Amino acid sequence: xxxxxxxxxxxxxxxxxxxxxxxxxxxFECAGDPxxxxxxxxxxxxxxxxxxxxxxEDFRPRFAxxxxxxxxxxxxxxxxxxxxxxxRGPVHACRVTIAHPHGNFGPRLPNLISAVLGEGxxxxxxxxxxxxxxxxxPDSFLSAFQGPQxxxxxxxxxxxxxxxxxxxxxxxxxxxxxxxPFAELGYQSWLGGLDIAKDDEMLADIPWCPxxxxxxxxGEARRRAEEETGVPKxxxxxxxxxxxxxxxLHDLAVAKGANALLVNAMPVxxxxxxxxxxxxxxxxxxHFPFIAAFSRLAGYGVHSRVLTRLQRLAxxxxxxxxxxxxxxxxxxxxVLDCVRACLEPMGRIAPCLPVPGGSxxxxxxxGVYRKVGCxxxxxxxxxxxxxxxxxxxxxxxxxxxxxxxxxxxxxVAEHAVAHPELRAALDAFGRK
Amino acid sequence: xxxxxxxxxxxxxxxxxxxxxxxxxxxFECAGDPxxxxxxxxxxxxxxxxxxxxxxEDFRPRFAxxxxxxxxxxxxxxxxxxxxxxxRGPVHACRVTIAHPHGNFGPRLPNLISAVLGEGxxxxxxxxxxxxxxxxxPDSFLSAFQGPQxxxxxxxxxxxxxxxxxxxxxxxxxxxxxxxPFAELGYQSWLGGLDIAKDDEMLADIPWCPxxxxxxxxGEARRRAEEETGVPKxxxxxxxxxxxxxxxLHDLAVAKGANALLVNAMPVxxxxxxxxxxxxxxxxxxHFPFIAAFSRLAGYGVHSRVLTRLQRLAxxxxxxxxxxxxxxxxxxxxVLDCVRACLEPMGRIAPCLPVPGGSxxxxxxxGVYRKVGCxxxxxxxxxxxxxxxxxxxxxxxxxxxxxxxxxxxxxVAEHAVAHPELRAALDAFGRK
Numbered sequence: 001x002x003x004x005x006x007x008x009x010x011x012x013x014x015x016x017x018x019x020x021x022x023x024x025x026x027x028f029e030c031a032g033d034p035x036x037x038x039x040x041x042x043x044x045x046x047x048x049x050x051x052x053x054x055x056x057e058d059f060r061p062r063f064a065x066x067x068x069x070x071x072x073x074x075x076x077x078x079x080x081x082x083x084x085x086x087x088r089g090p091v092h093a094c095r096v097t098i099a100h101p102h103g104n105f106g107p108r109l110p111n112l113i114s115a116v117l118g119e120g121x122x123x124x125x126x127x128x129x130x131x132x133x134x135x136x137x138p139d140s141f142l143s144a145f146q147g148p149q150x151x152x153x154x155x156x157x158x159x160x161x162x163x164x165x166x167x168x169x170x171x172x173x174x175x176x177x178x179x180x181p182f183a184e185l186g187y188q189s190w191l192g193g194l195d196i197a198k199d200d201e202m203l204a205d206i207p208w209c210p211x212x213x214x215x216x217x218x219g220e221a222r223r224r225a226e227e228e229t230g231v232p233k234x235x236x237x238x239x240x241x242x243x244x245x246x247x248x249l250h251d252l253a254v255a256k257g258a259n260a261l262l263v264n265a266m267p268v269x270x271x272x273x274x275x276x277x278x279x280x281x282x283x284x285x286x287h288f289p290f291i292a293a294f295s296r297l298a299g300y301g302v303h304s305r306v307l308t309r310l311q312r313l314a315x316x317x318x319x320x321x322x323x324x325x326x327x328x329x330x331x332x333x334x335v336l337d338c339v340r341a342c343l344e345p346m347g348r349i350a351p352c353l354p355v356p357g358g359s360x361x362x363x364x365x366x367g368v369y370r371k372v373g374c375x376x377x378x379x380x381x382x383x384x385x386x387x388x389x390x391x392x393x394x395x396x397x398x399x400x401x402x403x404x405x406x407x408x409x410x411x412v413a414e415h416a417v418a419h420p421e422l423r424a425a426l427d428a429f430g431r432k
Numbered sequence: 433x434x435x436x437x438x439x440x441x442x443x444x445x446x447x448x449x450x451x452x453x454x455x456x457x458x459x460f461e462c463a464g465d466p467x468x469x470x471x472x473x474x475x476x477x478x479x480x481x482x483x484x485x486x487x488x489e490d491f492r493p494r495f496a497x498x499x500x501x502x503x504x505x506x507x508x509x510x511x512x513x514x515x516x517x518x519x520r521g522p523v524h525a526c527r528v529t530i531a532h533p534h535g536n537f538g539p540r541l542p543n544l545i546s547a548v549l550g551e552g553x554x555x556x557x558x559x560x561x562x563x564x565x566x567x568x569x570p571d572s573f574l575s576a577f578q579g580p581q582x583x584x585x586x587x588x589x590x591x592x593x594x595x596x597x598x599x600x601x602x603x604x605x606x607x608x609x610x611x612x613p614f615a616e617l618g619y620q621s622w623l624g625g626l627d628i629a630k631d632d633e634m635l636a637d638i639p640w641c642p643x644x645x646x647x648x649x650x651g652e653a654r655r656r657a658e659e660e661t662g663v664p665k666x667x668x669x670x671x672x673x674x675x676x677x678x679x680x681l682h683d684l685a686v687a688k689g690a691n692a693l694l695v696n697a698m699p700v701x702x703x704x705x706x707x708x709x710x711x712x713x714x715x716x717x718x719h720f721p722f723i724a725a726f727s728r729l730a731g732y733g734v735h736s737r738v739l740t741r742l743q744r745l746a747x748x749x750x751x752x753x754x755x756x757x758x759x760x761x762x763x764x765x766x767v768l769d770c771v772r773a774c775l776e777p778m779g780r781i782a783p784c785l786p787v788p789g790g791s792x793x794x795x796x797x798x799g800v801y802r803k804v805g806c807x808x809x810x811x812x813x814x815x816x817x818x819x820x821x822x823x824x825x826x827x828x829x830x831x832x833x834x835x836x837x838x839x840x841x842x843x844v845a846e847h848a849v850a851h852p853e854l855r856a857a858l859d860a861f862g863r864k
Binding site for chain 2: 045046047048049050052053054059062063083086103104105108109110111114117118119120122128172174175176177181201202205206207208241242243266267268269271272274288293294296297298300301302325326327328331358382383386388389390391392
């Protein structure tokens with residue numbers, strides 16, 4: 001690139017109408033001049049050939065992505081991860097903010113993903129290592145999206161559950177049970193105090209446990225539990241399937257008795273979720289398979305909060321995400337970033353409920369609550385309820401007992417003395 | 433896990449009916465005992481709690497994923513990339529082959545992705561670094577899929593192009609031109625000898641160049657080019673958009689004059705592609721945005737040949753992939769693995785045409801041909817045709833001239849002496 005070529009991909013905020021641009025924060029490692037590498041990054045993701053041969057024109061003013069801020073630091077030891085790179089030269093670690101004109105592609109999720117995580121980003125000359133750290137949308141872009149239909153407020157109203165976390169549980173064994181015994185486990189967990197008993201993200205509409213049978217059995221069990229406890233309950237059915245079955249499975253599951261639906265967001269595709277959102281009569285809950293494949297490493301891929309924001313934009317009311325503790329291999333700050341991405345203002349898009357999960361039980365509830373810092377979260381044990389030594393009702397009760405203690409300012413271990421379910425949970429699942 | 437727990441997730445091939453299983457090759461780095469880590473990897477991706485509390489049952493024989501082969505080597509220096517890991521102990525680098533029972537979820541792409549790239553794979557205790565290296569499907573699973581409708585044979589018949597590569601070109605400038613001047617560039621490139629003029633993967637159905645206008649203008653230009661040259665041509669329109677518009681945009685683009693369609697596979701979602709395949713009247717071509725985010729690093733994520741296989745399974749007739757040379761940051765062996773994943777036998781699923789691409793021109797054609805080793809590939813320059821100093825017709829001619837030389841066994845540089853378009857291409861795009 002010539003100095004003029006490079007200059008055409010740099011701009012000051014005051015030069016742009018920022019409502020026309022999505023802002024992208026990247027970190028990257030480059031070989032050669034960081035300012036040129038950043039210009040390539042903009043060029044490749046927007047207009048790499050900005051004029052026809054033999055015609056005096058320049059598409060950059062309207063169509064080019066532009067560098068707004070760039071910081072760089074030398075890395076004398078070279079790239080942090082071994083990679084192929086055609087450009088030779090000193091290596092720098094950089095942070096850049098880029099303004100990408102959303103008029104290039106419009107308010108479409110597949111085209112957005114292609115622009116901000118596509119060939120232009122991952123094949124920019126001189127930049128073999130890059131990570132999309134965050135994304136910000138102007139109101140002009142957000143206005144085309146519905147976002148969550150129920151959100152946190154709507155979910156709380158449905159459950160009549162206020163000023164406390166929402167208590168989920170993943171029915172286990174997750175795979176292998178037919179509908180009736182599977183429903184019995186859900187029933188027990190509701191009696192014990194769960195708000196939401198859910199299918200595992202791996203449980204599909206499968207011959208040995210068809211969705212129709214499962215939703216009917218769980219729906220019936222749910223209504224019995226509601227009658228016996230006097231409080232509303234939710235059966236969260238997994239309808240993850242081919243996209244052209246989502247609407248049909250929505251209708252089937254809801255008609256039979258499911259009153260919230262789980263979708264594995266990235267395996268199905270966010271666009272399929274946005275389609276389902278337009279049709280949905282019940283809350284939609286996201287699960288996180290596949291996301292770790294591109295979000296775990298600190299120096300490459302995409303920060304998981306970007307995916308959280310996109311899931312909220314697509315219309316999920318609840319986002320289940322890898323939670324706290326080394327078991328889930330996610331730095332605490334990253335979990336908090338994802339929690340915040342659910343809760344913080346996002347133009348007209350309503351907040352969604354964050355559910356940081358993974359190997360939870362009565363023993364981990366207080367820690368999760370302290371870290372999240374408010375009650376607007378969901379808590380989703382699996383074996384912590386359904387592997388409880390006294391069974392699922394006791395497992396669910398142990399969670400509610402732990403919350404009673406936390407809400408009352410009593411140490412959980414102290415509360416356990418007079419509450420055998422909680423005591424058994426701490427014995428089975430607490431730190432040895 | 434107890435020794436018995438671990439043993440329940442290991443098996444010999446002769447113990448299993450392999451038609452019931454998908455085979456997965458992973459590499460991973462683990463802390464602690466590799467045999468236990470591999471058992472966790474199976475457990476987490478299938479049935480992590482294989483019995484109800486208080487009931488004597490075991491879902492593992494039917495529902496558990498099982499280790500078939502495991503090799504491990506100590507890594508005294510620890511993990512190759514810094515990561516969080518809850519398990520302490522010596523680090524090993526491992527290769528494992530796992531049999532995963534596809535009856536757990538059925539022949540559904542989102543559920544397949546959830547199983548083989550989901551929470552179970554990326555959150556197995558002790559395994560913070562893992563890469564899905566390859567996947568093999570039994571006929572019982574493949575039989576539920578259509579695969580490519582036209583494939584290589586069908587595409588060649590449509591173009592009447594045999595015993596040579598298929599010549600694509602990405603119309604540039606990719607972003608910013610309205611339909612008429614954009615079509616004029618396509619027209620010129622067909623006259624010069626391209627088989628297929630294509631939209632860039634970033635070009636959407638956008639107000640400044642609506643798909644209807646573009647397909648009409650390019651369709652008309654294509655028919656003129658076919659009349660003037662006497663050979664069939666293809667306009668490849670990008671219909672990447674929200675999944676619920678794919679069928680509508682297919683019908684619109686084809687009615688107006690497009691005769692093949694481009695879809696950004698992973699941003700749209702493979703399930704959306706499988707849906708489109710059932711409806712499609714023209715060949716479907718995949719582009720690769722987003723894939724590098726989870727496939728570039730040697731020690732993490734997923735090998736891109738897995739995605740190639742899934743794109744073929746979803747029904748693409750052509751798969752465009754990052755090609756050879758350091759510009760595309762993809763090791764040569766990986767490109768060849770992806771090429772082979774298109775061409776090699778896959779049960780009843782027809783081969784699809786591999787198009788290894790990236791900064792190609794007449795100067796790179798011979799190298800690509802020698803590396804692929806046969807004529808069953810597509811070649812897809814962008815600037816190599818549309819940035820040719822003599823214009824797109826000359827750019828396309830330079831590609832055909834390069835192929836004439838290769839096919840006749842004449843050195844390309846020698847052929848260039850009497851062919852000014854080829855000479856200009858080598859001057860502009862050849863190694864300086």
